[in-house]
Structure formats: C-alpha cells, structure tokens
Amino acid sequence: MIRIGFLAITFGIATLIYQGTDDSAKSTAGKSTDKTSEKSTDKTGEKSGDKKDIKLSHEQQIEEMFKNHPFIANPKGELRKSKDFNKLKGLEASVLNTKATERAFTGEYWNHKGQGTYICRKCNCPLYRSGDKFDSHCGWPSFDDEIPGTVTRIPDKDGQRVEIVCTNCGGHLGHVFLGEQFTLKNTRHCVNSKSILFVDEDEALPKIILPDEAKKRDAKEKEKADSLKKAGSDDKADEKKDDAKTGSSK
Numbered sequence: 001m002i003r004i005g006f007l008a009i010t011f012g013i014a015t016l017i018y019q020g021t022d023d024s025a026k027s028t029a030g031k032s033t034d035k036t037s038e039k040s041t042d043k044t045g046e047k048s049g050d051k052k053d054i055k056l057s058h059e060q061q062i063e064e065m066f067k068n069h070p071f072i073a074n075p076k077g078e079l080r081k082s083k084d085f086n087k088l089k090g091l092e093a094s095v096l097n098t099k100a101t102e103r104a105f106t107g108e109y110w111n112h113k114g115q116g117t118y119i120c121r122k123c124n125c126p127l128y129r130s131g132d133k134f135d136s137h138c139g140w141p142s143f144d145d146e147i148p149g150t151v152t153r154i155p156d157k158d159g160q161r162v163e164i165v166c167t168n169c170g171g172h173l174g175h176v177f178l179g180e181q182f183t184l185k186n187t188r189h190c191v192n193s194k195s196i197l198f199v200d201e202d203e204a205l206p207k208i209i210l211p212d213e214a215k216k217r218d219a220k221e222k223e224k225a226d227s228l229k230k231a232g233s234d235d236k237a238d239e240k241k242d243d244a245k246t247g248s249s250k
C-alpha cells in the first residue's frame, strides 16, 4: 500500500514537473506569440470598452438622430443657412455651395474601403453607408443607395442629368445615374469626395447641424407643446378648484 502511495506521489510530482517545464518551454519558445496574445487580449478589452462607451451602432445612432429631427423636405435643393454649419475650405466650399466637381481619381474616397458611414461635410448628416459603396472605376465614390430621406434628387435644367444634394443643408453632392447595370439596384450615386466625410464604424457619429428653418420649426413646436401642457395643467387646476367647491357645498 505504502509503495503504491509512494508511486502515486512520485507520479504526481513527475507530472507537475513535466507540466512546469512544458509551460516554461512554451513560454520561452513562444514569447513573442504570448506577448501578441496578451496584447490582443488587452486590445479586445479596450475595444469592448470603447464599444461600451459608444453604446450604439451607427444604425442605431442614425435612427435616434432622425427620430428627433425629421427633415424639412428640400425639393428644389436650396442651400440652407446656419452660422453653425462646418467651415468649408477651398474646393469643399466650391463643390458643396457652387456645384463644382473635383477631378476624377483625385478625391480621398474614390478607392476608400473602410467600414462606416459617409456624412455631409457641411452639416454632418449621415448620407451613405459603406455597405452601399461599390467600385465603379469612374474616379469618384459610388454608392447604389442612400440613407433614406437624406439625399434629394433634382433633374438638371437641360434634362440630361439628375443632381443630388444633401436634404438637410442643400449642399451639392454630385449626380445620380440609373440603368447602368453596375449593381442589382441599378443606381449609381456619383459623389464628390469633398462633399462627404468618412466616419469609421468604431467612432461615434457627430450630431447633425440643423439649418435655421429646422431650428425655427423645432422652436415653434416646442412653444406649441409647452402651451398645450400649460393649458392642460390649468384645466386640471380648475377641475381641482371645482372639486373643492362641490366638496364644500356638499
């Protein structure tokens, strides 16, 4: 019995020693791998922390933004005003405000492949998803769909082409072409890189900057809601007074 016990203990110790050397061998042999795995764990930790901070995906952020700020239709694509719009530099201003076109294959996004959302450079309105971007080899960023409600189409006066503008601010984006058979949606939004700004899916989307018209509308609606609320509370107060009166007469 004692012998069996001794053997078992020796075996146990031998296994422990073997595991120990095995581990140390692994850790020396794969020092760099261990470091990388440590790093990647850290990184995932950080990443999940970042995601927690952002909380919502771009889709959810967009839904939230649009719920609070329904767009004012802009059928003529008029340029809207706000002193809060992002300041535009050189060609950005020429493209967005005076409908200039950047030269093909010169913009920063014609061959850009990141995952995220393209927003209006002037008012931050989310316009296009990276998932709708495709390679058309035309030298400008191409999308076969827009984020619903954010892009307005205006036929050119000569009837040749259809201009696209940001619905929120009226800034010029480019032109839309149909029936070219590039994708199943058969649509190509040909957009100037200078009109848009890419936001990576890991970053939070900036707030939309509303034009003066929308701010006025929101203020009016708030005023209306406030006066209704006030009227409601006045009625309730009156009811209470009446109740008190009837109570006293009883």
Ligand SMILES: [Zn+2]
Residues within 6 Å of the ligand: 120, 121, 122, 123, 124, 125, 166, 167, 168, 169, 170, 171
């Ligand atoms: Zn805009």
